[in-house]
Amino acid sequence: MLTLYGSEINSRLLLGTARYPSPAVLSEAVRQSATEIVTVSLRREMSGGRTGGAFFEMIRALGVRILPNTAGCHSVGEAVLTARMARELFATDWIKLEVIGNHDTLQPDVFGLVEAARILVNEGFEVFPYTTDDLVVAERLLEAGCKVLMPWCAPIGSAAGPLNPTALRAMRAHFPDVSLIVDAGIGRPSHATAVMELGFDAVLLNTAVAGAGDPAAMAAAFAAAIAAGKQAFDAGVLEPRDMAVPSTPVIGKAVFT
Numbered sequence: 119m120l121t122l123y124g125s126e127i128n129s130r131l132l133l134g135t136a137r138y139p140s141p142a143v144l145s146e147a148v149r150q151s152a153t154e155i156v157t158v159s160l161r162r163e164m165s166g167g168r169t170g171g172a173f174f175e176m177i178r179a180l181g182v183r184i185l186p187n188t189a190g191c192h193s194v195g196e197a198v199l200t201a202r203m204a205r206e207l208f209a210t211d212w213i214k215l216e217v218i219g220n221h222d223t224l225q226p227d228v229f230g231l232v233e234a235a236r237i238l239v240n241e242g243f244e245v246f247p248y249t250t251d252d253l254v255v256a257e258r259l260l261e262a263g264c265k266v267l268m269p270w271c272a273p274i275g276s277a278a279g280p281l282n283p284t285a286l287r288a289m290r291a292h293f294p295d296v297s298l299i300v301d302a303g304i305g306r307p308s309h310a311t312a313v314m315e316l317g318f319d320a321v322l323l324n325t326a327v328a329g330a331g332d333p334a335a336m337a338a339a340f341a342a343a344i345a346a347g348k349q350a351f352d353a354g355v356l357e358p359r360d361m362a363v364p365s366t367p368v369i370g371k372a373v374f375t
């Protein structure tokens with residue numbers, strides 16, 4: 119079972135709620151994924167004069183835990199303000215903290231991220247920071263009081279899959295006791311399996327399901343892929359070798375010579 123800030127969670131798939139063709143499709147995808155946590159962007163849903171009210175009601179009706187996020191925030195001030203609003207709206211201390219540093223890559227501003235995390239932890243938030251795979255930044259986020267880290271594996275929405283498995287592997291090795299959730303850039307179920315085989319605790323994704331031809335079926339595929347990756351990691355995945363190793367034992371060879 120996955121434990122996040124003291125809460126026990128059965129599913130290792132966290133699902134985003136943006137860009138679905140319709141609320142009904144989103145709802146079915148959530149059901150098929152068996153996720154227990156969905157993330158919701160306050161800024162996106164409240165932008166353009168919309169209040170987001172009906173959407174937020176629909177999200178609450180899904181009956182799963184809500185992890186509000188600060189997607190679209192480009193400064194510490196914006197992210198902190200959005201987190202405070204999210205706490206009131208959803209009555210939760212959980213916040214997926216995004217402070218975006220670059221418009222084109224949507225790369226996190228890791229300096230602002232650490233600063234915002236420190237402020238929010240001091241206000242009693244339980245922060246899930248969307249970060250890079252940089253070990254020093256990870257260390258700073260932990261020092262700020264984060265108990266969960268969410269490194270990207272590729273830029274948001276890119277569907278590129280793990281671009282730097284070596285860095286992800288190093289992160290797992292350096293922080294064996296920290297809950298690590300890969301967030302962003304997963305494009306297909308095999309990507310999710312691959313990061314789970316590295317020993318990550320969970321995966322958060324949105325675009326790969328919302329943008330699939332059949333989002334609900336894809337959500338189910340991701341759930342199975344994540345479970346398989348976790349099972350493989352627990353079973354002990356073999357490290358690749360440079361040279362051949364005979365899979366058939368050579369005992370008895372002498373009998374035929």
Ligand SMILES: CC(=O)[C@@H](O)[C@H](O)COP(=O)(O)O
Nearest residue numbers: 134274275302303323324325
């Ligand atoms: C929904 C959300 O929080 C995104 O910002 C998240 O990072 C998911 O990224 P993908 O859409 O690439 O899965």
